[in-house]
Amino acid sequence: MDKGLTIQELTERMHELVKSKGWYEKDSKRPQTPRNLAISLSLEASEILEHFQFTDVIKDKEELGSELADVTLYLLQLASVAGIDLEDAVLKKIKVNKTREWDVEE
Numbered sequence: 001m002d003k004g005l006t007i008q009e010l011t012e013r014m015h016e017l018v019k020s021k022g023w024y025e026k027d028s029k030r031p032q033t034p035r036n037l038a039i040s041l042s043l044e045a046s047e048i049l050e051h052f053q054f055t056d057v058i059k060d061k062e063e064l065g066s067e068l069a070d071v072t073l074y075l076l077q078l079a080s081v082a083g084i085d086l087e088d089a090v091l092k093k094i095k096v097n098k099t100r101e102w103d104v105e106e
Contacts (some may be wrong), residue, residue, distance in 0.1 A: 041074035
């Protein structure tokens with residue numbers, strides 16, 4: 001298994017999978033539009049919540065990892081389809097967050 005892949009390399013792997021399934025084809029029953037990808041991303045993120053319903057304990061780490069991978073794949077694909085450089089967006093957000101303050105009494 002490959003380790004240490006860049007965001008771009010992971011995105012390329014994701015595109016290879018989607019192409020191999022025919023989901024980029026015009027007649028696909030799973031059109032890969034930004035809207036559909038955003039919905040799928042949200043649905044997969046909700047599945048992560050199921051792992052913590054009524055507990056703070058991670059009962060099945062492998063299954064949780066699988067759901068996190070689903071979220072990651074949809075996130076990579078949505079960013080790519082929308083023409084967003086995710087690496088750049090993340091770095092910019094980290095820079096902004098460094099200047100923000102949380103939990104400050106007013």
